[in-house]
Amino acid sequence: MRILMLAQFYPPVIGGEERHVRNLSIALARRGHSVTVATTWQCGLEEGDIDDGVCIRRLRGSMQRVGLLFSDASRRYAPPFPDPELMYGIRELVLEQSPDIVHAHNWLLHSYLPLKRESGPGLVVTLHDLSLVCVQKNAMRQGAPCEGPAPGKCLRCASRFYGPVKGGATLLGNYLFGALERRVVDKFLAVSEAIAIGNSLSEAGLPFEVVPNFVPDDFGLARPCDDPRLSQLPGDGYLLFVGDLRRFKGVHVLLEAYAMLDNAPPLVLIGRRCPDTPRELPPNVILFESWPHDAVMQAWRNSLFGLAPSILPDACASVVLEAMVVGKPMIATKVGGMPELIDDEVTGLLVPPGDAAALAKAIGHLIGNPELRRRMSAAAHKKVQSFKASTVVPRIEQIYSDIVGHRTPQPHAELDRGHDRFRENRLI
Template identity: 55%
Template sequence: MRILMLAQFYPPTIGGEERHVRNLGIELVRRGHDVALATLWHKGQAEFEIDHGVRIHRIRGTMQRIATLFSEQGRQYAPPFPDPEALNAIRRVILVERPDIIHAHNWIVHSVTPLKAWSKAKLIVTLHDYSLVCVQKRLTYQNRVCDGPAFVKCVQCSNDFYGIAKGVPSTVANWIWGLAERRVVDMFLPVSEAVALGTQLARHKVPHQVIPNFVPDNVATLRDDEHPLLAQLPDKEFLLFVGDVTRDKGADVLLRAFAGLRNQIPLVLIGRPGKDLEIEFPPGVRVLQGWPHEAVMAAWNRCAIALAPSIWPDPCPTVAMEAMASGRPVIASRIGGLSDIIADGETGFLVPPNDPVALRDAIQCLLDDPARRSQMSIKARQRVAEFQSKAVVSRIERVYQEVSA
């Protein structure tokens, strides 16, 4: 089958979505499919290359030329409407690749929806976040989980998030092109039950199947135990958090929980510190930045407990899967896709979000019970098989076959 994937970012730009797209493309090639990918070009990147059999077309968008629109110049995202230049570039890629399936990931789909009928390809969209209904993509409102979109509320929220100049037009565009997206997409693939519910797919009666993110079958071995950065880790057991060190990832909740522990065990945070974190780091905390994936995997292998205390409905964090593949129990918030990944009481604990006392008690419980930790480690390795490529990519292939029939 000829498959054209669309993603706004692709490695060397790194993130959970980017890693998912790359892993999916490479695995589809391994399974005998003909795979190409169109993604937005960023400075210093090749316009065309082949990555393990996946043909990468890097295209330019009109919005990307306006540097003042973006806070991060290395992450100039697709807009919530068809980008004229990107649309024409995708049209040229379609003429070259002649796909049977176009598999898009979030907002870049808007630059292909006007081409859907002309392309004669089936269109599938993986929803990695809540961008179908939420212009800030996180489904939060005034630092709480949003109870659903309403136009005036969404305008106010987007103005607070992006500023008035970007907020109003972004909200209007997302509402209009979200309607168009629901009409033309053949199948939505939300990555968790939380995303399916938050984007109101059942309410709008659009075809969808929940298919999670995944990790490679051999993810536990993709570590570099000799990486020089590992010298920054404590010599003894430690707690580990991986991700942006921000409020919505629960970093401040974690720090308060950690400060109340009886045990003198170090806490390691691997990720970029956010500007919204208004709390001092207590003694015993190490913040490490710029770690490559193979070093992070080695860190999972050395830690005692993995922590994912998000306070926003994190769609489907692969860090939890990677920790489980390394045989580590995960203590996480009962919110978003984390509830789909972690079996409470078996592979870790799920605690109420934004509750440092509950988080502290869960950590203390496992620190005081090494035998239970060991049992959870075994269960974690067993459960993560549901989130490995051998299970998940087969489900995506079945969707390709269903929409093509």
């Protein structure tokens, strides 16, 4: 099949969602499919590239040209409404490649929706967050879980998060094109039951399946890594947090909990600094910014266990899978998709979100029980087998096949006429 992926970011811009898109694209290419990823151009990157058999096309967008719209110049997001240049670039790719499936992963989808035709390619959308019901994508309001959407409440929340003007436009765009998304998507793939429930997919009668994130089959195999950053790590047996160093990720709660412990191993934080990253760290806490992935995996191997104390409902945390694949237990919060990844008291420990005392107690319990860690390590390594590419990717292939099999193919002559009409009416 010919598959066009739509993802606003792609490595080297990195994060859990970006790794998932790359892993899926490469796995599909290795299974014989023709895969192109359309993503937004970011400063310093080539417009075209080949990544392990996957064609990468970086598209320039009108909104991306206005740097003042973005708090982080290195992550210029796709807007929740059609961007004229992105829509034009996607249209060119569709006409050039005639994909069987368009598989979208975030708001870049909204620049494709006006191009969607009944006789065109099938449309699959992976939901990595709660963007169908929440303009912030995380159903959090003033640092606590939101009880549900309401026009006035959502407008105030969007205005606080994005700013008054940008917030209103973002809310309106997400509402209008979210409604269109519900009408035209052939199948939603929710990365966890929590995401399916949070987006009200079943209540709305939308076609969906729960298909989790995954790791490549050879992921976690020990590979030589001579990155000089590794020499900065303390000796084996430290505690490890990997991810954006944000309040929503529970970093403040983690530091508070760690300060309650006596004679604990060092705590290592690896992630991207953000505006709400703590400025002061307790003794014995070491922070490293945005390491390359191979170095992060080596850091996991040398750690005692991992920590994922998120306050927001993480969808299907890739860091948990990465820790499990090298046999590391995790202490995480009982929110979002975490309970679907971690079996409490079996592969790790689950604690209430935002509860520093409970987190400190769980950390102390695991530090003091090496036999429990050994059992959890074995159980974690066993469980992660169901999150390998060889298990998950065939499910996605079957979804593609089912959609393509139920669609009426467009005759090649009509496709050719469509190409000619497009070229005669090219946008300037």
